[in-house]
Amino acid sequence: MHDSVNGPDVRHMSPGTRILVAISGGVDSSVAALILKSEGFQVIGVTLKIWEAFPSKDAKAVADSLSIPHHMVDVTEPFQNEIVEYFVNEYRQGRTPNPCVLCNAKIKFRYLIALKAELGAEYVATGHYARVSFESSKGRFLLRKGRDATKDQSYVLHRLTQHDLSSILFPLGNLTKEQVRDAASGAGIPVADKSESQEICFLAGTDYRDFLSGYENQVIEPGPILDAAGCLIGKHKGLPFYTVGQRKGIGIPGSKRLYVTKIDASRNAIIVGEEADLLSDGLEAGDVNWIAYSTPPHRMRLGIKIRYNAKEVPGLVLPKSQDMAEVVFDTPQRAVTPGQSVVFYDNDIVVGGGIIV
RNA sequence: UGGGGCGUAGCCAAGCGGUAAGGCACGGGACUUUGGAUCCUGCAUGCGGAGGUUCGAAUCCUCCCGCCCCAG
Numbered sequence: 001m002h003d004s005v006n007g008p009d010v011r012h013m014s015p016g017t018r019i020l021v022a023i024s025g026g027v028d029s030s031v032a033a034l035i036l037k038s039e040g041f042q043v044i045g046v047t048l049k050i051w052e053a054f055p056s057k058d059a060k061a062v063a064d065s066l067s068i069p070h071h072m073v074d075v076t077e078p079f080q081n082e083i084v085e086y087f088v089n090e091y092r093q094g095r096t097p098n099p100c101v102l103c104n105a106k107i108k109f110r111y112l113i114a115l116k117a118e119l120g121a122e123y124v125a126t127g128h129y130a131r132v133s134f135e136s137s138k139g140r141f142l143l144r145k146g147r148d149a150t151k152d153q154s155y156v157l158h159r160l161t162q163h164d165l166s167s168i169l170f171p172l173g174n175l176t177k178e179q180v181r182d183a184a185s186g187a188g189i190p191v192a193d194k195s196e197s198q199e200i201c202f203l204a205g206t207d208y209r210d211f212l213s214g215y216e217n218q219v220i221e222p223g224p225i226l227d228a229a230g231c232l233i234g235k236h237k238g239l240p241f242y243t244v245g246q247r248k249g250i251g252i253p254g255s256k257r258l259y260v261t262k263i264d265a266s267r268n269a270i271i272v273g274e275e276a277d278l279l280s281d282g283l284e285a286g287d288v289n290w291i292a293y294s295t296p297p298h299r300m301r302l303g304i305k306i307r308y309n310a311k312e313v314p315g316l317v318l319p320k321s322q323d324m325a326e327v328v329f330d331t332p333q334r335a336v337t338p339g340q341s342v343v344f345y346d347n348d349i350v351v352g353g354g355i356i357v
Numbered sequence: 358u359g360g361g362g363c364g365u366a367g368c369c370a371a372g373c374g375g376u377a378a379g380g381c382a383c384g385g386g387a388c389u390u391u392g393g394a395u396c397c398u399g400c401a402u403g404c405g406g407a408g409g410u411u412c413g414a415a416u417c418c419u420c421c422c423g424c425c426c427c428a429g
Contacts, residue, residue, distance in 0.1 A: 026390095087391090098391040128390095156390065200391060208392075241393085248393050253369040253381040309389060335394070 015040035018121040019169065022112055023047050023070065025058030028127030030189045031180045032171040033066055036125060044119060045070040048111060050079040050103075051202040061190050071119075075111050082106050084202065088215055091240035094265035095339030098156075098308065099200060105159035105289075113167060123169050130154040131173035131348075132165050135292075141165035143291050143350040148176040155308050158343045158353035159289045212240045223268035225252065228261070228277060236270045239263055245278055245335025259335075279332035282315070285342050288323045288354030295322070296352065303345035304329065306336055306356065317344050317351075325354060 021033040023045040037043045045063040049072055063070035083103050090097035112124045129146030130153050141162055145152040160168070172180055184192035203211050213220060220238035227233050234252045236242065241249065246260045250272060259278055262271040283306070290296050296319045303312040304327055315329040327342060336356060343353035 024390095091392095096392055096394090100390045104390090153390075196389065243392050243394070245394050246392085248382095251381065255370075255379055257380065307394075308391065309395070337392085337394085340391075 013041070013123075016042055017123070018042040018044065018119070019123045019125050020044050020046050020112060020116050020119060020121040021068075022108065022124070022126045023059045023062055024127070025062060025191060026127070027184050027189070027191055027194050028129075028172060028180060030062045030066070030127070030191055031175075031183045031187075032125055032127040033062070033068060034183060034187050034189065035171040036169075037066055037068060043068045044121060046112060046115060047072050048108060049074045049076060050083075050107065051076060058191050058194075065188065065190055071115075073111065073115060075107055078111075079103070079107050079202070087200075088212060090339050091212060092219065092265075094239045094263035096243040096337050097339045098341055099202075100156050100308075101159060101341045104156055105161075105164070109160060109164050109168065113164060116167060123167050125169040125171055127172055128153045128157060128170050129172050129175075129177075130157055130170050132168055132170060138292070140292065140294070144173075145345070145348040145350070146170070146172065147174045151177050154345075154350050155305055155341065155343050155353075158291065158341065158350050160291070161289070162291075165291070209241055221268055223270070225250065225270045225272055228271065228273045233272070239265060239268065239270070242270050244337040263338075275334075278335045280329070280334075280336040281332050282326065282328040283336045283342060284357040285325045285327060285354035286323065286357045288319070288325050288352055290319075290322075290352035292346065292349055292351040296325075300344070300346075300351065302351055303347075305343045305345065306333060307340050312345055323354065325352075 019036055019041045021029065021036060021043050023029050023033060024047065033043055033045060043066070045059070045066070045068045047059040047063075047070065060070055060072075083099050083106065086102060087097050087099045108126075109124065112126075116122070116124050129148055129151040131144040131146060133142050133144060134140075135142050143154055143157060143160060143165060145154045175183075181192060200208060220240060222238060223236055224232050225234035225236050234250070236250075242260050242263060244260055244263065247257055250258050250260065250270075252258055252272070256274055258272040259275055260270055261273040261277045263269075264271060296317075298319060300317045300319075301314065302317050304315045304317070305312045313329060313331070313333060315327055318326040318328070320326055325344075327344075338356050340356050341353055342356050344351040
């Protein structure tokens, strides 16, 4: 029995099972490795190098302090091709991408799982706050929220497939951040006091707008700022500098605050309005990945999360095709933003999720 | 120097006798594996200057300074 180790077929894992653990150099992944090691598994640390000057030396230090082997794998090329390009293109088209969501599915877990076979391991583990379980009645692996509601990261994992989930372990799924920190300092892990990571990992401190400005092929053209009626009321610095719901940086004085309500790439225009104009009754999602179903029901009442840092709200999810769905909120929501992910929950189960059109 | 208008924080701007709205910009904090999103918070002992009226004036009166418009 390994209660703290959450994942598929945990009960059948015998001590000595070889598990690949992604080590980022942060607290969470360190503790994930620590837990698995203390449970008697054969732990191999892997750090994906997604970007030059990344990661810090911490990853190797953590692995050393845990006395586990450590591999550094260079994935800078696929990361560049699939994530950075996507990131830049989305902005170019007036959408607001969430690169972390795509990276988890297309880079992080894909390469870890590929490596798993190469290194003769049975499972892949990360320090995410989420859980995986196998639902025998459906014959499917389910992704669930982490027990610590304030740290739950299931949102950024909603694009994982059944194949991915079948070999993923989330050792922190039942723990709170506090317990994780305690475990880290108790074990003398060098990064125990490290603060939460933030911002886009590959930008490491630099402003994403500076990054976009300096990016080759990126076209940043100033254009008109229009009001709801279509009247020209100002000039913007380039679509990538704005996101729906934004109010800072518009620079137009007035009696009421103005917010970006829409980005119209075809006219290279930013549309602004008042806060009430940000409300939407629903949305349409594309690229939907269903986890809880192979073919979803036509109509589901679910919890809906329209951005990483958003409260889940109730509503209807109406699948339109295998990868498209319409969502109707019980009450209108603020700043539905194209490009961001929308994730559907049935209590703590991630039913699926897609990208807002 | 005939007529009219205006001077309120770095900027836009409300107030029109009762003790300085709001917005832009800026600052601080919280949150955070996306996004200057969200959340909390700071920001004019003073309203061009000097007098006066009044219990009390940015608001009324007088003079001065500086802009703008129309006409000559």
